[in-house]
Amino acid sequence: MKKSTQISGLPIISILDGNQVGKVKSLVINPDKGSVDFLTIEHEDFQVSVKAIPFKKVVGIGEYAVTVDSESAVIDLNEIPIANQLVNKKIKITNTKVMTRKGELLGEVIEYFVDQDSGHILGMQLKLTDKEVALSSESVVTFGKDIIIVKEDATSFFLNSVDELEEKEVASAEIADLIAEIPTAQVASSMEDEEVRALKEKQIELLVGKTLTKDVYDKNGNIIFHEGTILTTEQIQKAQEEGPGIIVELSMNVEA
Known part of the structure; x- marks a missing residue:
């Protein structure tokens, strides 16, 4: 970052x-x-x-x-x-006002943070009237020239420091690495069941108790997890059954 x-x-x-x-x-x-x-x-x-x-x-x-x-x-x-x-x-982000979809002015961006590998904007540091906070880009609706629009509940996802943005990035990367290690059905048949089980248990450990920041859909377009859901072991196991793509969706759209 x-x-x-x-x-x-x-x-x-x-x-x-x-x-x-x-x-x-x-x-x-x-x-x-x-x-x-x-x-x-x-x-x-x-x-x-x-x-x-x-x-x-x-x-x-x-x-x-x-x-x-x-x-x-x-x-x-x-x-x-x-x-x-x-x-x-001329989208500059820094020194741009931040407002919710309902018109509440929250503050101004004093810095933003970029994933040095992908270029993805991970989040911003905001100056409020009484303090500075960090906010993940998952709360952003629109990066505008004059105003950045965020979700109505963005204040619920304020982070106390930018270090927490990096921790979130690391956690997502760890989950992505674990997903990459989960073999296809053909390869899995030749591996020990215990190894696969251990990888899936690690996914559960990293995701359980996290809150979803957006709705998650299955491959047929049906919603399976609603925004705001606090993930349980059973729900993560259900996601694992749906396939690696759903686990990726969960890992990229959660807050601690």
Whole structure:
């Protein structure tokens, strides 16, 4: 997890030749996906057009630099209409007011946090009238240019510190890793039942008692778990029977 301010201004280094491509000028937000899709580049040679790097081309974001495989990762935004549209939307998040769907003004964003691997916006740090809190992006309805709209019950999901956002990310990653380890039916038949059981028990341990932040549907579009449900062992076992996809849905949409 990286603060937006930890990314802005970093040198961009080509791994192929060790050259500096430029510096990160800005983070281009995709409001529909809730992610950083591009990093625009500041470079003295790029005066006429706006150059950028698609986030998916980023190899790593370290303390001292952003790395890419080579300078071929750089694109001209004027040649990519969708990218150019995102830049023109000017979604900045920081210093933007936060309001509920019913018009209650909660505060202002002073920082936001990005998954350095996927570009997904994990959450924000808000300044309220009397304190600062963190809020997961799961509560966001709309990332707007002037106002960020959140769910009516967003205040119920305020976190005391941004560290809790990272803990939530780690917990989701642990569950995802466990899901990846659950074998397909064909492979499972050749494994010891105890090993599979142990993996499923670990999933239950990580999810039990967590609260769902959205409705979860089965593959036929029928709702099986409602938003606000506090997950029990039996419900998690039911999700496991439905398949790995449902467990993924649960793990990505829970609050402690």
